[in-house]
Amino acid sequence: MSSNQSIGQSDAGLGEPATEEAAxxxxxxxxxxxxxxxRGEPGDFSASHLFSAKDLSEYWLREREAFDRVVAWQRKLYESGWAGISWPKEHGGQGLPEWAEEAFGEEHGRFGVSTKLLSVGLQLVASAIRAHGTPAQKARYLPPIIQAEEVWCQLFSEPDAGSDLTAVRTRAARGDGGWIVDGQKVWTSGAGASDLGMLLARTQEGSEGRVGLACLIVDMKASGVEVRPLREMSGAYHFNEVFLSGVHVADDCMVGNDGDGWSVARTMLSSERASIGGGTSARAALELIATARDRGVHHDAIVRQVLAAAFVRERVLDLHMQRMQEDDTVKGGGSVLKLMYxxxxxxTSSAGMAILGMGSIAGESERSRAWGERFLFSPGLRIGGxxxxxxxxxxxxxxxxxxxDSQFAGRSM
Ligand SMILES: Cc1cc2nc3c(=O)[nH]c(=O)nc-3n(C[C@H](O)[C@H](O)[C@H](O)COP(=O)(O)OP(=O)(O)OC[C@H]3O[C@@H](n4cnc5c(N)ncnc54)[C@H](O)[C@@H]3O)c2cc1C
Structure with a gap:
């Protein structure tokens, strides 16, 4: 991979922040x-984390195509100097301030492109490795994330451990030169297309709650890893069950210390809230306006109120993100962002369906299909993360x- 350019850097050097940001x-x-x-043009892949498919073989095909598209886009961003804008230069980033990352994210979100399928690696895992990884782990794992050479998934939730993740039962026992993992994960987004997974497992037998846990990097193609896709009410596939039977994980794949997995998991969870809340695929106010124009109802007074409300909600999301970025002590800020999102x-997806009317279920156009998928995926956004x-x-x-609540540790605590 060629080294990336520094297109994001201003030749003029540091000026007034507002002027510099505008430039x-x-x-x-x-x-x-x-x-x-x-957005809305042929080839728009901003909602490409949704795959409606009539059967599994079509699903594998569509998932592969979607990942290939997003990987190609991330590589283009990297090669042009627009990836990892606030990442340190030694990990392949641009070393610019957070505001630049945020500003680019907003501009990027106005187009029919997305890197959401890679967000577990780009945001969650990267933040955990940066905060808890060894220098060797940073050098080994961060550059392939930013260059989209390795795709990651998050192996946290289990059938009896979701909101309360400290109830995880997947076990990692000492084995030859590392750990032997046995257990089951569920709701793992993109597991089939991932190269690596960050696993939360119990290493200390008999331990309970937050103690005795560890975060391990699992090779998703290793022997003993089985991925079974789950079908959603929309007919789409998004996430999977993952069965782990006698999977070997080397010692140097533990992130953080043995027994300290909860603090690594917490870093990933807080990054996950901000990542979902800062996501752009559900930011469809402009698409809503285009749909209203298409249907010729954009002058209707009630429709205009709905459009304005969607636009204002997105502005409030942006301003809230900006506030969090300027002041990292905003308490519960990531949760506010995720809830608002x-x-x-x-x-917004309900409004899109209402504006399309019968066309929302009977229409064959790309636009009506995209609104249908957004609508059916939106309940999942109230649960995921x-x-x-x-x-x-x-x-x-x-x-x-x-x-x-002293009885409850909680997924995000
Ligand atoms: C689209 C999507 C993608 C996902 N991707 C991943 C992934 O890649 N990796 C992964 O590990 N997981 C993933 N998940 C799983 C997700 O994190 C869990 O579904 C979520 O944390 C909730 O856990 P649960 O499903 O076990 O529900 P439960 O924890 O069983 O909750 C059931 C209900 O009880 C409520 N509840 C539970 N505890 C409390 C409490 N203390 N106070 C108030 N109400 C409470 C919940 O709000 C919910 O309404 C994904 C989920 C979705 C929907």
Whole structure:
């Protein structure tokens, strides 16, 4: 892979932040206009984490195509200097401030492109390895993430451990030169297309709760790993069951210390909330406006209120993200963001369906299919990355300082 350019850097050096940001955004927009497809145009892959397929073989095919498209896009971003904007240079990033990452994300979100399928690696795993990994792990795993050479999944949830992740039972026992893993994970997004998985497992027999856990890097193609796709109500496939039977994991694949897996998991979970909340695939206000125009109802007073509300919600999301970025002490901020995002997805996709009317279920167009998929996926956004109820608990405890439920450790605590 060729080394990436530094297109994001201003030749003029550091100036007034607002001026510098405006110039950075202008450069980003010019590049995106030249290289990215527009929202709603043929080839738009901004919602490509959804795969409706009539059977498993079609699913594998569509999933492969979707991953190939997103991998190619991430590589293009990398080669053009627009990937890892705030990552340190030694890990292949641009070393720019957080605001630049945020600004590029906003501009990127206006186009029909997405790197969401890679977000477990790009955001969750990268944050965990940066915070808890050894220098050797940083050098080994971070560059292939940013160059989209390795795709990751998150092996956390189990049939009896979702909101309360400290109940995980998957076991990692000492084996020859490492660990032998046995157990079952569920709801693993993109497991079949992933090269590596970050696994939360219990290493200390007889331990309970947050103690005795570890985070291990699992090779998804290793012997003993079996991925079984789960079909959703939409007919689409998104996530999987993963069975682990006698899977060998080498010693140097443990991130953080043995017994300290909960703190690594917490880093991933807080990054997950921000990643989902900052996602762009459900940010469909512009698409909603285009749909209303298409249907010739954009002058209707009620429709205009709905369009304005969607637009305002996205603006509030952006401003909230900006506030969190300027002040990293905003308590429960990631939960507020995730909660607002899931509500926005629900309201906007319902509005899209209502504007399309009968066309939303009977129509064959790309647009009606995309709204149908958004609508059917939106309940999942209230659950994935910690349910709405769990986010409210977190806001109550962390943001408002209300008493904590001492009986419950919780997925996101
Ligand atoms: C689209 C999507 C993608 C996902 N991807 C992944 C992935 O890649 N990897 C992975 O590991 N997991 C993934 N998940 C799983 C997800 O994290 C869990 O589904 C989620 O944490 C909830 O756990 P659960 O399904 O076991 O529900 P439960 O924890 O059993 O919750 C059931 C209900 O009880 C409520 N509840 C539970 N505890 C409390 C409490 N203390 N206070 C108030 N209400 C409570 C919940 O809000 C919910 O309504 C994904 C889920 C979705 C929907």
């Amino acid at each position: 950075f955004r202008a450069r980003a927009r010019i590049w995106l206009e030249a290289n990215a497809v527009g 899931s509500e926005h997805a629900r309201l 910690g349910t709405d109820e769990m986010q409210r608990n977190l806001i109550a405890e962390r943001g408002l300082g209300l008493p904590r």
